[in-house]
Amino acid sequence: MDARVKKKKMILSQGTMDVDFVRKVEALSDTSVRRCFQCGKCSAGCPMATFMEHPPNRVVRLLQLGQWRRILEGRSIWYCASCETCSTRCPNKVHLASIMDALRKLSWDAEGPSKESYVQLANKLFLQNIRSYGRQYEMRLAAVFNVKSGQFLKDLSLGPKLLAKGKLKMFHSKNRNLSEIGKIFTRIEEMRKNGEAL
Amino acid sequence: MSRIGVFICHCGENISRTVDVERVAAQVGNMPGVAFATDYKYMCSDPGQTLLKKTIQEQKLSHVVVAACSPRMHEKTFRKAVESAGLNPFLCEMANIREHCSWVHENREEATVKAIEIVGMMVERVKKNRVLPAITVPVTKRSLVIGGGIAGIQAALDIADCGHEVILVEREPSIGGHMAQLSETFPTLDCSQCIMTPKMVDVANHPKIKLYTFSEIELVEGYIGNFQVTIKKKARSVDEDTCTGCGVCMTKCPQKKIPNKFDQNIGMRTAIYVPFPQAVPNTPVIDRDNCTWFKSGKCGVCQKVCGPGAVDFEQQDRLIVEAVGAIVVATGFDLYTIDEKPKGSPIKGYGEFGHGKIPDVIDGMTFERLASASGPTGGRILRPSDGKEPKQIVFIQCIGSRAREKGISYCSKVCCMYTAKHTMLYHHKVHDGQAYVFFMDARTPGKSYDEFWRRSIEEEEAVYIRGMVSRLYQKGDKIVVMGSDIAVGVQVEIEADMVVLATAVMPQKGADTLAQKLGISYDKYHFYSEAHAKLRPVECATAGIYLAGACQGPKDIPETVSQASAAAAKVMTLFSKDKMEREPIVARVREAGCVGCFACKKVCAYGAVEEKEIRDRQGNLIKVVAYVNPGVCGGCGTCQATCPSKSVELDGYTDEQIVAMIEAL
Secondary structure: OOHHHHOOOEEEOOOOOOHHHHHHHHHHHOOOOOOOOOOOHHHHHOOOHHHOOOOHHHHHHHHHOOOHHHHHOOOHHHHOOOOOHHHHHOOOOOOHHHHHHHHHHHOOOOOOOOOOOOHHHHHHHHHHHHHHHOOOOHHHHHHHHHHHHOOOOOOOOHHHHHHHOOOOOOOOOOOOOHHHHHHHHHHHHHHHHHOOOO | OOOEEEEEEOOOOOOOOOOOHHHHHHHHHOOOOEEEEEEEOOOOOHHHHHHHHHHHHHHOOOEEEEEEOOHHHHHHHHHHHHHHOOOOHHHEEEEEOHHHHHOOOOOHHHHHHHHHHHHHHHHHHHHOOOOOOOEEEEOOOEEEEEOOOHHHHHHHHHHHHOOOEEEEEOOOOOOOOOHHHOOEEOOOOEEHHHHHHHHHHHHHHOOOEEEEOOEEEEEEEEEOOEEEEEEEEOOOOEOOOOOOOOOHHHHHOOOOOEEOHHHOOOOEEOOEEOOOOOOOOOOOEEOOOOOHHHHHOOOOHHHHHOOOOOEOOOOOOEEEEEEEOEEEEOOOEEEOOOOOOOOOOOOOOOHHHHHHOOOOEEEHHHHHHHHOOOOOOOOOOOOOOOOOOOOEEEEEEEEOOOEHHHOEOOOOOOHHHHHHHHHHHHHHHOOOOEEEEEEOOOOOOOOOHHHHHHHHHHOOOOEEEEOOOOEEEEEOOEEEEEEEEOOOOEEEEEEEOEEEEEEOEEEOOOHHHHHHHHOOOEOOOOOEOOOEOOOEOOEOOOOOEEEOHHHOOOOOHHHHHHHHHHHHHHHHHHHOOOEEEEOOOOEEEOOOOOOOOOHHHHHOOOOOEEEEEEEOOOOOEEEEEEEEOOOOOOOOOHHHHHOOOOOEEEOOOOHHHHHHHHHHO
């Protein structure tokens, strides 16, 4: 993440503190971020904290201030291994592992952020392939991912080896019941529109 | 020839482990003047004391030395035992061979030699001990309470309920103090007025309490049990006995725009006024600096409209002398202001917060008045500048407190809790508003306190930001607050409509002057000092004067009330006897040698040294000498060390005794 973005001044007001997003996180994770008093025990025991630009306690702090963009712009939520050490040890019963889960789910629709980790890009391309072919088409997944993420040569040397072992196919194959799979996607889209699913 | 008995204690194994007590007893037994020496396992136990008493009688002992622990531990025990055996208690001394010897040494041989020397010193000392008769002082069973805030009110009621007369002196026109100004109180949010005013009325109606409001202490003379206090009753310009409190004078007064100090100067009052409607006594007072009559000799409307004819422009300040036996000091606190301070003052203002010149930057007490139902806005939170309701409000804690560079290094103790309360009051009154709090630490020790603070965040939606504010400035009709959130590690900026500063708690102005009148000590901030921080927290070093409330240091209401009751209990202990007996370890002046330089008077911490005239038979003045009042003397010995002509001696610690000890070495 760009250091300047991370260190950018917070302008706090009722307009800039997105309470609705925080409420969604709280509902999904069934926990309250307001209970946290920043003791730091979660970060103290987190095995992944050294890799995160926002250690777990700061993730909660940013949520308290409604600054979810700062979290999703970074990679912290993707480094979380869901080991639940934080949740187990929290003196205030803030279920941080669930919060991380909720943030990952909510990042699907969040515009802009997540650029750096490209996790959601990979997820989206993966599902697009399923929708188009009824099964995965790895060659296309890798190619489109590399183009869209702007890393054209990423993992290119692995291609021949995978091809040789038959792990990567040149051409796609289609599932027979493609229309049934299409229905699943339509159904989920409807549910999401009606607010029945995320 | 003295017949000294020496008793060596084993203290279980505490002493005998490192000191050969039997050898000590044998050696000491041979010292000149020692008639009897023995050792025993526990001298302080019942059989040990019995041994002591029996030996005194059997051996016809004249003096006793108990070699055991520190005199702080058991001197009283053994002196009592000696007294019950028919000897004057001050003919018994303790030699400390535990703390000063066995506990701090390992080598048995060396420790034993040292123990013999310590005991030997005390043997020589005790030979010079004189019989000291107990000193009795009569006690006047009336008490003075200075300050009519919650501390003074509680102390006065407790003492008066015990049947003793109380004189309550208050500087302002009404009792009630700061607590009467508060809107609601933590941690239960009960209305301050509702719990305070009944107590104020109780004071006014109590047959044993004599109330002097609008009065100050002029002079304090005397000592424990026998103080004479001169009280200056300032001219109220309204006769308290005639006035019915109808209030017509106040409605007719043409001067209506005088800032009311009780409302932190945001509300207005008339020149003839009561500070607030529930004032006790409900008698108005004329503010002579602002009254047209006193300024120009015209007007006099209040006098004309007063039915009972209570208004009296001719009234003068009066001096009243009262005799009391004990004094409770409960003068309370004042709040720090961020304004610029004159040169030379140790306390500096806050230029980065605008030196108090931004109108919507207020202090916590002003917020209390805004939130109070009886305040100038009727309980609505409105900006002083334009009367609008603030939608973004920022509270900043630790203003002045914990800032050594500002001259205040202590924590003001109550701000964390009252700021949490303020965020709740704000949230209750402005539903669509948002409160922010900048804080360094949240210090909430106390019953149900931390829960209260957490409630303000978890339920009342206050946003707490850990980190101090660097600067405030006006931008249009907003105040820009520049701070940082140290948990996130980034700067924070808030455009606030109003800013509330939790300013430091400081002693009342003039606390030092009053302390000098009373002869009590105070610290560098002018908070009054207690005799012992832990074991004598409500007593002054000066006997007969007790402390209650925030004049001693920042305190909240529960603590203040507890201390006030504790001070009252101390006063009642003193009043439980007609005469009080005290230890006769006091300084005595040898008048023949005294040249009357009064160096002793300057150094005496207790104000015990008086001037005494010596006259011949014709009544001609020969000389003026020092006299130590035994009722007041604290027995510290400073005068003895100071006296250039060696004319003061502390009984029980005379030069002769000390020299004898040194020579025995």
